[in-house]
Amino acid sequence: MELQPLDYLNGALSIIVVAISFYVGIKIISKYKETKNKLFLYVGFVAICTSEPWWPHVISFFYVPLTGNMLAPDMYFIIGNIFIPISILLWLMAFSEFKLEKRKRQITILGIIYFIIYEIILLSLIMIDAEEFIGTQIPAIDVQYNPIMIGLLITALLIILPTGVMFGKESLKSSNPEVRMKGKFLILAFFSFCIGASVDVLISSTPATLTIARVLLVIAAFGFLGGFIPPDWMKKLLIKEELD
Numbered sequence: 001m002e003l004q005p006l007d008y009l010n011g012a013l014s015i016i017v018v019a020i021s022f023y024v025g026i027k028i029i030s031k032y033k034e035t036k037n038k039l040f041l042y043v044g045f046v047a048i049c050t051s052e053p054w055w056p057h058v059i060s061f062f063y064v065p066l067t068g069n070m071l072a073p074d075m076y077f078i079i080g081n082i083f084i085p086i087s088i089l090l091w092l093m094a095f096s097e098f099k100l101e102k103r104k105r106q107i108t109i110l111g112i113i114y115f116i117i118y119e120i121i122l123l124s125l126i127m128i129d130a131e132e133f134i135g136t137q138i139p140a141i142d143v144q145y146n147p148i149m150i151g152l153l154i155t156a157l158l159i160i161l162p163t164g165v166m167f168g169k170e171s172l173k174s175s176n177p178e179v180r181m182k183g184k185f186l187i188l189a190f191f192s193f194c195i196g197a198s199v200d201v202l203i204s205s206t207p208a209t210l211t212i213a214r215v216l217l218v219i220a221a222f223g224f225l226g227g228f229i230p231p232d233w234m235k236k237l238l239i240k241e242e243l244d
Contacts, residue, residue: 003064042097043091
């Protein structure tokens with residue numbers, strides 16, 4: 001089996017998305033070492049895990065030319081999905097730390113319940129018949145998810161988007177220009193991620209759809225960075241614009 005031109009584009013864009021997500025996540029986690037604020041620890045791991053659906057694309061990009069075979073379906077779907085409910089749990093914990101601290105216990109319990117249900121469904125479908133119930137691998141590195149798995153992934157987006165927007169809107173209420181700027185970045189990040197992920201999952205891959213989806217995911221990653229630990233150049237540029 002050989003990689004086709006679309007596979008090279010898919011693989012290259014996936015590498016960019018994953019690399020930037022890891023960079024952003026590690027940068028945010030490093031802030032935890034300075035502040036000991038668990039919010040940065042949770043959010044850093046979430047930033048890394050947002051790129052998980054594209055990990056098997058990256059692995060396949062190197063695995064297929066070396067072996068001449070695609071990844072086994074079970075391995076492909078586990079690599080690309082197993083940490084999604086963990087990232088949702090961590091995000092809900094971060095959300096409760098910031099927004100609903102008095103209900104932190106209840107939100108954490110809901111996150112744990114979601115984690116358990118998601119993992120049971122995912123692993124059950126994989127054990128029964130991954131290709132029948134999860135999706136079909138598209139040679140050599142892509143996948144077309146089936147309706148059951150699409151529904152499962154959409155539940156994650158339905159949790160991420162409203163809570164993320166709430167997180168950002170709360171920051172917009174601040175009288176501090178930098179905090180308002182972070183809120184704008186967060187809202188941009190969550191909308192960009194959800195749209196980009198939806199395009200990638202729901203629409204057949206073409207050079208145009210791949211490029212649009214992955215550009216949105218990169219924007220989301222940098223929006224996440226700007227929403228929590230914006231670099232100095234972001235602060236100077238956007239705060240200056242707001243003051244003007």
